[in-house]
Amino acid sequence: MVALIIGMLVCVGLALAVVALVAVPARRDGRDLLTPKGDDVVSALKERQQSTRQRLERGETDDGEMAKDTTAVSPVAPVDPART
16 A cells, blocks of 8 residues: 555656646746647636536526525435345
């Protein structure tokens, strides 16, 4: 187990070293890190996140209907078939 954790830490360290050696200097030189398609994907995800956050603040579901208040419903305990 310890060997697995040490191996994961080594992998994370190598990943940070790659980012430090490649991405940081490229960004300082003014080069973009994402392709134009990657920029489109990120902007679409940001728009989707904003619309979802606005719907949740208004209390709407995915269908556009208002969410039902289920806080008054008490949870039901599962039935154990071995006890019946």
